[in-house]
Each structure stands twice: as structure tokens, then as C-alpha cells.
Amino acid sequence: DARVTQTPRDKVTEMGQEVTMRCQPILGHNTVFWYRQTMMQGLELLAYFRNRAPLDDSGMPKDRFSAEMPDATLATLKIQPSEPRDSAVYFCASGLTVNRDMNTEAFFGQGTRLTVV
Amino acid sequence: KQEVTQIPAALSVPEGENLVLNCSFTDSAIYNLQWFRQDPGKGLTSLLLIQSSQREQTSGRLNASLDKSSGRSTLYIAASQPGDSATYLCAVSSINQAGTALIFGKGTTLSVSS
Numbered sequence: 001d002a003r004v005t006q007t008p009r010d011k012v013t014e015m016g017q018e019v020t021m022r023c024q025p026i027l028g029h030n031t032v033f034w035y036r037q038t039m040m041q042g043l044e045l046l047a048y049f050r051n052r053a054p055l056d057d058s059g060m061p062k063d064r065f066s067a068e069m070p071d072a073t074l075a076t077l078k079i080q081p082s083e084p085r086d087s088a089v090y091f092c093a094s095g096l097t098v099n100r101d102m103n104t105e106a107f108f109g110q111g112t113r114l115t116v117v
Numbered sequence: 118k119q120e121v122t123q124i125p126a127a128l129s130v131p132e133g134e135n136l137v138l139n140c141s142f143t144d145s146a147i148y149n150l151q152w153f154r155q156d157p158g159k160g161l162t163s164l165l166l167i168q169s170s171q172r173e174q175t176s177g178r179l180n181a182s183l184d185k186s187s188g189r190s191t192l193y194i195a196a197s198q199p200g201d202s203a204t205y206l207c208a209v210s211s212i213n214q215a216g217t218a219l220i221f222g223k224g225t226t227l228s229v230s231s
Binding site for chain 1: 148149151153159160161162163166206208210218219220221222223224
């Protein structure tokens with residue numbers, strides 16, 4: 001059963017601490033997205049990779065957030081230092097984009113619920 | 118900038134009713150539109166993907182239509198069941214947005230009573 005796996009599922013941390021969230025995309029998928037979901041803003045795109053190269057991270061606060069893909073099976077999202085306003089559910093999604101076909105169906109993980117106190 | 122709107126924000130119906138959820142988007146230059154379901158505390162489950170060249174897609178009791186020129190999509194749910202209770206999200210992959218990442222509406226929360 002292919003699925004996107006995110007760890008941890010829940011994280012409570014103190015303000016100022018570093019937080020790392022991990023995502024294992026579906027094997028064979030070459031596109032990875034990071035989204036943040038809050039009640040007020042809904043789902044916001046933070047970053048987006050294709051073939052491990054970052055295509056768009058304009059939605060991500062650059063001073064404290066960073067996203068990387070060390071290899072094709074792992075994507076990471078780091079927050080340093082964390083702040084209470086970062087409390088949200090962070091979702092990773094993956095998809096397969098072939099050649100010039102931009103019709104990428106996205107499959108989502110279960111999310112990491114982050115609480116910064 | 119692409120914006121996606123879903124109306125209504127919440128909907129309550131009795132079991133067995135047919136219903137329609139609406140999605141509108143401001144920029145008709147899209148690659149595709151995708152409907153998702155989200156249960157409380159869970160991730161998003163993809164329901165249907167409609168490519169820009171298509172007019173509709175069907176899966177079981179679900180039918181999604183796309184009118185790209187008017188910037189609208191509808192999700193039709195036939196013979197609703199209590200198990201259909203969830204939040205339904207519409208998202209578009211916009212040609213003019215950097216890359217092809219999905220832009221989401223805020224969803225319609227559906228409650229089906231038995």
C-alpha cells in the first residue's frame with residue numbers, strides 16, 4: 001500500500017527550539033510539496049521540489065524555515081528558531097510528473113501537528 | 118495570483134440527499150483541478166482529478182465537472198451517507214503560478230445525518 005509517510009505525527013516544543021519534520025514520498029514519485037494548514041489560512045504552499053531540485057519556496061519564511069531533499073526518499077522541513085505562530089499541521093505530498101505533462105496528482109501524508117509553546 | 122473559493126463553507130443534509138459542492142477560481146489558465154476529502158485530524162485523500170482538457174470525472178457516487186472558461190467546478194455527491202461527512206477541498210494547478218503546485222480553497226464541511 002503506497003503512501004506518503006510523515007514523522008513525527010505530533011510535536012510539542014518550546015519557543016526557540018529547532019524542529020525537524022520528515023517526509024518519505026511514495027517510491028518513484030519525483031515531485032514533493034510541503035503545505036501548512038491552519039484554521040485561519042487553510043492550506044498554504046511552503047515549498048515544492050521536482051527531481052530533488054527546489055522549484056518554489058516563495059511561501060516559506062526564509063529567515064527561519066528551510067526545506068531540503070537529501071535524497072529521493074527523504075524530504076525535510078526545518079524551523080529554527082520556532083515561534084508560537086508556527087503552530088499548525090504540516091503536510092507533505094508527493095506526485096509523479098512525467099516529461100512535459102504537468103498533470104501531477106498529489107497524494108498527501110497524514111501530517112505533523114506542531115505545537116510551539 | 119490564483120485564488121480558489123468554495124461555497125458554502127458548511128452544509129448539513131439528511132441521509133439520501135443528492136448534493137452539490139461548488140468551487141470557483143480566478144485564473145482559468147490551469148493544468149488540472151483536484152478534489153480532496155479530509156476527515157478530522159487526518160490527511161487529504163484524493164477523490165478526483167480533472168485535467169484541463171476534460172469536462173468531468175466520475176468515481177462511484179461522485180461526479181466532478183469543470184468549466185474552465187467560467188472558472189468553476191462542482192462536486193456532485195449522489196445518495197449521501199453519514200460516512201460522507203468530512204471537509205471537501207478543491208485545488209487547482211495553475212499554469213501561471215511558479216511550477217505547478219496546487220492552490221487550495223478553504224473547503225466545504227459536509228455533515229450528513231442519519
